[in-house]
Amino acid sequence: MARKISYRQAINEALVQEMERDENVIVLGEDNAGGEGAPGERDAWGGVLGVTKGLYERFPGRVLDTPISESAFVGAAIGAATAGKRPVVELMFIDFMGVCFDQIYNQAAKFRYMFGGNAITPVVIRTMYGAGLRAAAQHSQALYSVFTHIPGLKVVLPATPYDAKGLLIQAIRDNDPVIFCEHKALYDTVGDVPVESYAIPFGEASIVRSGGDVSIVALGRMVAVASEAATELAGAGVDAEVIDLRTTSPMDTDTVLESVEKTGRLVVVDEAPPRCNIATDVAALVASQGFEHLQAPVQMVTAPHTPVPFSAALEDLYIPDPSRVVAAVKLAMEKGS
Amino acid sequence: MSAEPELGVQRVTMPKWGLSMTEGRVVEWLVGEGTGVRRGTSLVEIETEKSVGVVEAVQEGVLRRIVAPAGARVPVGGTIAVLADPDVPEEIVEQVVADAQVQLAAGDVEETGGPQLAVADVEGRTITATLSGAGPETVVLVHGFGGDKNNWAFVQDALSNTYRCLAIDLPGHGSSDKDVGDGSLEHLASVFSGWLEQMENGPVHLVGHSLGGAVAVAVARSRPDQVRSVTLVAPAGLGSPPDVEYLRGFAEATARRELNPLLSRLFADKRFVTRQMTEDLLRYKRIDGVSQALRQLLQTLLDGDRQALDLIGTLGELAVPVVLVWGAEDRVLPAPDVSGLPPRVSAHVVPGVGHMVPIEQPAQVVDAVREAVAAASRRPDPYQAS
Numbered sequence: 035m036a037r038k039i040s041y042r043q044a045i046n047e048a049l050v051q052e053m054e055r056d057e058n059v060i061v062l063g064e065d066n067a068g069g070e071g072a073p074g075e076r077d078a079w080g081g082v083l084g085v086t087k088g089l090y091e092r093f094p095g096r097v098l099d100t101p102i103s104e105s106a107f108v109g110a111a112i113g114a115a116t117a118g119k120r121p122v123v124e125l126m127f128i129d130f131m132g133v134c135f136d137q138i139y140n141q142a143a144k145f146r147y148m149f150g151g152n153a154i155t156p157v158v159i160r161t162m163y164g165a166g167l168r169a170a171a172q173h174s175q176a177l178y179s180v181f182t183h184i185p186g187l188k189v190v191l192p193a194t195p196y197d198a199k200g201l202l203i204q205a206i207r208d209n210d211p212v213i214f215c216e217h218k219a220l221y222d223t224v225g226d227v228p229v230e231s232y233a234i235p236f237g238e239a240s241i242v243r244s245g246g247d248v249s250i251v252a253l254g255r256m257v258a259v260a261s262e263a264a265t266e267l268a269g270a271g272v273d274a275e276v277i278d279l280r281t282t283s284p285m286d287t288d289t290v291l292e293s294v295e296k297t298g299r300l301v302v303v304d305e306a307p308p309r310c311n312i313a314t315d316v317a318a319l320v321a322s323q324g325f326e327h328l329q330a331p332v333q334m335v336t337a338p339h340t341p342v343p344f345s346a347a348l349e350d351l352y353i354p355d356p357s358r359v360v361a362a363v364k365l366a367m368e369k370g371s
Numbered sequence: 372m373s374a375e376p377e378l379g380v381q382r383v384t385m386p387k388w389g390l391s392m393t394e395g396r397v398v399e400w401l402v403g404e405g406t407g408v409r410r411g412t413s414l415v416e417i418e419t420e421k422s423v424g425v426v427e428a429v430q431e432g433v434l435r436r437i438v439a440p441a442g443a444r445v446p447v448g449g450t451i452a453v454l455a456d457p458d459v460p461e462e463i464v465e466q467v468v469a470d471a472q473v474q475l476a477a478g479d480v481e482e483t484g485g486p487q488l489a490v491a492d493v494e495g496r497t498i499t500a501t502l503s504g505a506g507p508e509t510v511v512l513v514h515g516f517g518g519d520k521n522n523w524a525f526v527q528d529a530l531s532n533t534y535r536c537l538a539i540d541l542p543g544h545g546s547s548d549k550d551v552g553d554g555s556l557e558h559l560a561s562v563f564s565g566w567l568e569q570m571e572n573g574p575v576h577l578v579g580h581s582l583g584g585a586v587a588v589a590v591a592r593s594r595p596d597q598v599r600s601v602t603l604v605a606p607a608g609l610g611s612p613p614d615v616e617y618l619r620g621f622a623e624a625t626a627r628r629e630l631n632p633l634l635s636r637l638f639a640d641k642r643f644v645t646r647q648m649t650e651d652l653l654r655y656k657r658i659d660g661v662s663q664a665l666r667q668l669l670q671t672l673l674d675g676d677r678q679a680l681d682l683i684g685t686l687g688e689l690a691v692p693v694v695l696v697w698g699a700e701d702r703v704l705p706a707p708d709v710s711g712l713p714p715r716v717s718a719h720v721v722p723g724v725g726h727m728v729p730i731e732q733p734a735q736v737v738d739a740v741r742e743a744v745a746a747a748s749r750r751p752d753p754y755q756a757s
Contacts, residue, residue, distance in 0.1 A: 035499065035546035200657060226391075230549070232657040238626050244646045288628065 036228045042221040044195040045085050045160075048202035049122060051231045053093050056120060059206055060096045061089055062111050063124030063160075067099035082126050083162070083221060108134040108159065112142045112211070115157035120206055128163040128177045128215060142211040143186030154209040158202070164217040164255055164305060165342045165353050174342035174349075176254070176306040181213045182282040182315070188212045188236055189283040193257035195225040197280060200234035207233060217255040237284035241293075245273035248363050249293040251316050252303040253279045256354060260303045263359035272367060282312055290316060291324045298329035299366040303359055308336040330369040333362040379432070379456035380467055385439075386426055387447045387485030388419060388524035390501060394446045395419050397439045406434050408454065411734070415451065421647045422730060424525045426451075429532050433457050435464045438471050449480040486527060488546075489537070493565045496548035500539040500570070504531025508599075508744055509571055512538040512729075513563070515581025515607075516668060517621050519545030519655070522580065525733035530740060537570060539563065541583065543664030550660070554667030556680060560589035567597055576744050578736070580604040580729055581704060582672060588682045591689050600692045600743035604728050604736055607672060608682035609712065611704040615676050618703070622665040627653060639700035639725040687713035692746035696739045698724030698731065717742065 039047070053059045067090050068079035078097075080087025090097045100107035104125055111123035125131060131138065138159070145153040165174040181189045188210050192198035198216070205212040242257060243264050252260035257278040264274040275293050279285060294300050300320050304313035313334040320332060335354045343349050385395050398416040402408055408428040415426050432454040439451040450471035455464055474480055486501035501520050510530050512523040520538035530536045540547035542562050543554075552558040563586055567575065576599050579587030584606020591598040607613075617636050624630040631649055635641040655661060673679055686693060695718040697706035703726040709718040719739060724732045 196654075228654070228658060231659045232654070233659075234657060235625055240650075241627070241646055 035230075036226040038224050039195055039227050040221065041192070041195045041198050041216070041223050041225075042083070042085050044199040044227050045202055045216065046087065046089070047227070048199045048206070049086065049089060050092070052120075052203055052206045053089070053096060055231070056206075057096075058118060059120045059122065060098065060114070061086055061093075061122050061124070062098040062100055062107055064100055064102055064126055066090060066097050066124070081124050083218070085160075085216075085221070086124065104130055105134040105137065109137040109141075111157050111159070112137055112155060115142070115155045115211070116145060116153060120156045120158075122158045122160060122206060125159055125161045127173050128161040129172050129175050131161065131177065131180075138181075138211070138213075139184045139187070143184050146210065147186060155211050156206075156209045158205045158212045158214050160202075160214045160216060162218045163215045164219060165337070165349055166219045166255075168344070168346055168349065169218075170344040171341035176304075176337070178213070178215050178254070178282060179306050179311045179315075182312065183310070186210070187283060188281065189215065190236065190281050191215045191217075191254040192280070193220070193252075193254055193278050195223065195227050197234060197240070197278075199227050200232050201236075201280065203231060204233040204236060208236070215254065219255055223258075234280070236281045237286050238280065239286035239289040240278040240280055241275065241289065242278050243274065243276040245275040245297070247273045247297055248299040248301060248366055249275050249277060249290070249297045250301045250303060250359065250363065251277045251279060251290055251293075253282065253312055254305060256303040256305050259354060259356055260359055263356040263363065266356060266360055267363055272363060274363060279312070279316075282315075285315075287319055287323070290319060294320050294324045295327045298327055300328065301333045301335065301359065301362045301366055303335045303354055305337055305354060307339045308334065309339060311336060330366045333366045335359050335362045379459045380463060381430060381432060381454040382450040382467060382471065383414060383426065383428075383452040383454055385445045385447050385449045385451055386417065386424075386528045388424060388528055389421065389521040390486060390488060392419050392421075392447055392524075394444055397441050397443045397445065397451060398423060399441050400437055400452075401425070402434050404434055404437055407457075408432060408434055413734070420645075421651070422643060422645055424733065427529060427734065428454060430454070435459075436468050438468055438475075445475065446478070446480045447485060449475050486531075486538075489570065491566055491569050493562055493569065496542060496550060496562065497546075498540065498542070498548065498562065498566045499546040500537050500566075501527065502535075502537050503527055504534055504536045506534045508533075509535040509537065509573070509575040510740055510744070511567065511571075511575045511577055512536070513577065513579040513583030513586050514538070514541065514544065515583050516618065516672060517544070517652070517655075517665060518580065518583070521545070521651075522727070522729055526578075526729045526736045526740075529733060529737045534576075534744070539566065541586065543661065543668060545655070549658065549664050551664045551667050554664070554671050556585055556589050556671055557593075559586050560593055563590055564594045564597060574599045576600045576602070576740065576747065578602040578604065578740055579606060581726065582607050582668065584608070585680050585682055588685055588689070591691060592685050595690060598691055600694070600747040601689065602694045602696070602736070602739050602743045604696045604739070605698060605701050605704050605706070605726050606682075606695070607678060607704060608680035609686070610681070610683060610707045611678065611701075612676075613673065613678055614703045615673065618669060618673060622662065622669050625653075625656065630656075636702050637725055637727045638731055639698065639723055640731065643727065643730060683712065686716060692743050693717070694739045694743040694746070695719065696721060696728055696735055698726060698728050700724055701726045717746075
């Protein structure tokens with residue numbers, strides 16, 4: 035049975051249900067237990083934005099509050115994963131991933147391969163990404179492309195509360211390291227989420243809206259931006275299909291190629307800067323495997339190649355918005371027709 | 372639809388087909404203004420995010436005014452047309468139309484008469500259903516393998532005009548508990564009877580589709596006190612060679628690209644398979660326990676490449692009226708030679724329709740139910756007479 039809850043609650047519920055199902059699931063991170071035990075304070079803070087609130091008391095000994103040392107606690111989580119636990123470790127901001135990169139890309143990502151398939155590393159690294167919260171250049175990046183680049187990691191970007199719960203459950207049950215990217219601006223969005231536990235398989239894109247004129251491929255927070263643009267375009271007589279990739283590694287290339295085969299036109303919307311991002315990856319895929327179906331050049335709507343500005347006015351301009359998607363679609367519709 | 376018999380004026384309103392429907396789009400009016408209609412006349416085609424259906428006239432009259440033209444989006448409960456007797460003065464019709472337009476413009480539309488969710492606890496299991504309508508007779512709709520209460524949205528909406536109407540989620544389906552026990556027909560029938568005891572005091576008219584048809588027959592056999600008539604829509608257990616590839620494929624499919632081609636086998640007209648239908652089914656199939664439940668039920672349905680259930684004998688022994696509807700284009704459970712069925716079964720094979728008769732041709736199901744209810748009221752009720 036479904037009811038409406040927020041993206042934040044959906045993630046919390048996924049953690050609760052998986053921790054109840056499997057006692058090997060543990061949670062680590064900064065400020066998980068902040069406040070707990072302080073005078074007058076019964077409940078823990080639940081991480082910087084309260085996503086794990088309630089877990090600390092509910093699962094004694096299985097929610098570990100860590101010092102501010104990402105290299106240590108991410109490494110500890112990866113080690114615990116190799117030893118039979120299923121850790122879900124929260125690395126506050128994706129921007130901080132640099133300090134523990136060796137643990138992630140040179141250790142966790144390699145174990146299964148280097149031990150001939152005999153080792154598994156079922157760790158989930160939950161992390162916040164994205165601009166829009168006036169958090170400046172070091173707390174606002176969309177760095178998922180960096181992890182998508184690395185074989186051995188799975189990269190997940192839920193766009194809705196429904197997907198957040200189902201993809202996190204899948205991430206916890208998955209035997210490979212998963213980078214689970216939560217957009218800060220989505221935490222308070224609300225949607226239908228089943229009460230029951232469910233897993234969404236990785237590598238299956240979601241067709242958010244079907245249409246025949248143009249394919250708009252988006253991910254994470256950009257799915258809502260693309261959908262808003264599609265609604266506006268429908269009023270102008272353009273029937274857009276909106277595809278949410280859901281996971282960038284593995285990526286559902288079939289759904290993208292089938293859609294472009296139908297529409298002949300492709301617009302990719304990505305919040306990351308334009309070099310070596312998901313937009314270029316999808317554009318390259320279609321150029322190399324679906325070129326004969328393209329009726330116009332691929333359009334890419336991305337952030338500019340700059341750090342995320344602290345100036346509110348500039349930050350608003352930095353993030354792709356529906357009007358830029360509409361303009362890109364119109365360009366794709368004009369050319370080649 | 373809401374009737375205002377004292378004026379002879381009836382507002383045709385946007386129906387609520389299923390719990391999640393909030394608005395619909397008028398696709399096409401099938402009758403023009405000034406046309407006389409009878410009860411059951413198809414008035415208008417409505418598109419929801421899930422599918423396209425037809426609204427029928429609830430009573431006789433003249434379609435005096437179309438309020439929502441083709442293309443208009445109207446919230447559930449909003450007036451889309453006005454039906455009235457020919458002798459109702461034009462001013463009264465105009466007033467109803469004007470009120471409706473004011474309501475629509477203000478977005479001040481009240482959802483009325485839509486189905487309500489009914490949640491029951493049957494031996495520790497949650498069993499859910501939608502409940503709508505009122506009347507002396509109760510009709511209970513039982514979906515098929517992998518289906519749910521929403522399969523009946525069009526049928527339930529139409530039946531609710533005359534009957535109290537319930538559509539159950541069988542164990543393992545919809546929002547009900549995913550535990551199907553041993554998956555046997557007897558188990559499903561026993562949970563169903565336990566649920567019905569909680570919901571209803573007297574006997575009801577059962578309507579079963581596919582696997583739900585077999586459940587209806589099993590309940591009529593094991594608990595004759597609960598059943599006044601049985602309407603079967605493409606039921607399991609009557610000897611059709613099943614589409615094994617569909618049944619096994621449906622149980623195993625986890626991805627959209629696996630599921631979509633299978634779903635198109637359910638319909639004669641593949642346009643009924645919408646993006647939302649596939650999405651809803653994927654969401655159902657992803658829930659923990661569903662795959663296991665479906666595999667378990669498959670063992671009840673199939674014996675190798677044939678149906679494991681044989682209910683033809685049971686059908687002949689039932690004391691209540693039995694009406695049968697089958698789509699001539701059914702590829703999942705093709706219609707058997709109906710002449711081989713017990714002669715007391717009233718059988719209708721509908722041309723141009725696939726397995727999902729309740730979605731493709733709901734009016735045929737509604738007519739069959741009315742026939743069954745009428746037949747039941749002609750014969751003495753053995754449990755009332757004594």
